[in-house]
Amino acid sequence: MTEAVSRPTLEAVAARAGVSRATVSRVVNGGDGVREPLAERVRRAVEELGYVPNQAARSLVTRRHDAVAVVIAEPETRVFTDPFFALQLRGISKELTAHDNQLVLLLTEGRADHARVARYLAGGHVDGALVFSLHLDDPLPGLIHDAGVPTVFGGRPDWGADTRAADPGVVYVDCDNRGGARAAVRHLLDLGRRRVAHITGALDQTSAVDRLDGYRDVMTDVLGEYDPRLVEESDFTPSGGERAMRELLDRCPDVDAVFAANDLTALGALRVLRARGRRVPEDVAVVGFDDMVPVTEQADPPLTTVRQDIEEMGRLMARLLLRGLSGAREGTDTTAGAQEAPPSEVILPTTLIRRASA
Amino acid sequence: MTEAVSRPTLEAVAARAGVSRATVSRVVNGGDGVREPLAERVRRAVEELGYVPNQAARSLVTRRHDAVAVVIAEPETRVFTDPFFALQLRGISKELTAHDNQLVLLLTEGRADHARVARYLAGGHVDGALVFSLHLDDPLPGLIHDAGVPTVFGGRPDWGADTRAADPGVVYVDCDNRGGARAAVRHLLDLGRRRVAHITGALDQTSAVDRLDGYRDVMTDVLGEYDPRLVEESDFTPSGGERAMRELLDRCPDVDAVFAANDLTALGALRVLRARGRRVPEDVAVVGFDDMVPVTEQADPPLTTVRQDIEEMGRLMARLLLRGLSGAREGTDTTAGAQEAPPSEVILPTTLIRRASA
DNA sequence: GTGAAAGCGCTAACAT
């Protein structure tokens, strides 16, 4: 483990280049209004000294940090068993990097950590936050609202009984869970299936609720009504999918199709169907959600699913936040190139990917 | 997206408590040498004003950031298909949080990003770095060395031809890959198997190389020599495992056991074995590595594997780094409670977990 | 034990 060494300052660069600190500062920050020969001299001095601006000093005066917090609330460990989280993070990271922003990761393990996160955000260490509000009734959105930090949510936040529900400033990005679910179920009905079951996700997450709603939409729409016995609650995990599938087969032996809330759940269902001697898709057609390629392509049979672009979702969240931040900084500029207020919600499209399972 | 508001300063707290800024500062930072009644008044003022120290101002003078960078180099996307990464991060996050340090995540997508990371680290934005040097011949260790940032590596770094190889200051944490591999292979031999194959991981990672070495150790040790035809190179992925298993079966139809470099690989092997009508473990016994519980327990049959505690590995890396940092700060203190120099390598133990596959 | 004062390295008015 090496020792840190002291770094050259602006002052040192200025001395070496034979100019004032202000000039060096100008060059370092884009360099408008400095004549070329001088600028060049400064750049050489910077190079020679290996000068890197002290971010703390800079933040102290600019009140900007070029850093964004990513808050991931994961009381349960689901986040760590599917690659969802990693993909979002990658999208976010790419976008932030492209804009020279740093990513400060805040993982929470439960209520105890909420206060810590709220304090951190309120402390003005970062310019904004990207928050994955994974569970209903999560106090985090409220706390964050109070902290007054520009925030973009990942997934439709549930404001529940919270009175701040009406806040028009809330921005979030989500995929079209309901629409995707509709497409999945419609596809199964188009295949001629009539006893289409649904294995839900964890219903304390809006994504699961929305997918269930989409299922209901189509079932009632097409068949006039839906049989609640065809819906089994689960939790987005493979073992949850297994359990639910068994339940479903016992209760309604005549099911001829299953729409699973995500691919992992579908995997569990597939396993049970095979064990029970049901052929897929001949006897029972199966559709998943997410399209985690390593999962869907290697399922047996390969899984028909609703694709959402998770990485893009992360990237978009970051983009929206950064745009909002720069917009706020530049004030209410109404000229041609002005930033518009970010839309309060962005819903990414989903597409049905047909493979062998349905 | 809410607007950020200006926060109360030390000055404000001092005014409210009727003391000097210095006194407030003392109380806020542990409060030694301030008489209780005064300290209490200060604490109340802090509370009432909702004062949170400005980290930038503090860093400017202390030259500390209470922040640690986590660098994850992932040219390939393996990191995102298995939960390894997420688990490490969780361990790291827990430990950092416990010591009030922030986690700055630096994801790299290739060589182009290396310079960026090096610059960031050299820029003195963080007190130290935790680096996952996933691939051989990675220039990152060298760059980081030059940046002069206290660093702990995850996994034995490969210094290859790098002349800095001899640097005694390098600290890393790894699991006992070689020992774990030995245990796995020994177990298979104890079961009476003689044609034990090995599907390697990506051999540009030291973990894969070490596991292969462990396999060789035991095979030559027990059988006098090992048959290179029983070793098939792969890449830690399920599909890689499938491909390798097919190869192996074609080449050596008499294999009666397989040691796979990780659980995901074993999963692929299991699939092929089933497809080819080989019973597991009767015809072919299979052992994995990692013990990703959701994978191993739901494999069919449940997978015997070598367990490593990934989260603990993350936690330990963080602990080592923080200890090194505080040690460095406190200077060379030789009294009783002094920090010892962190060990240059920590190898975590592995354990064989017996399930049904071997 | 407590306060006064001097910066940490930088940016942004304001002069020139």
Place this chain on the structure above:
DNA sequence: ATGTTAGCGCTTTCAC
């Protein structure tokens, strides 16, 4: 176009 200057909010000697 460039230089001068005044802080940003905090910690930390140094007096008292």
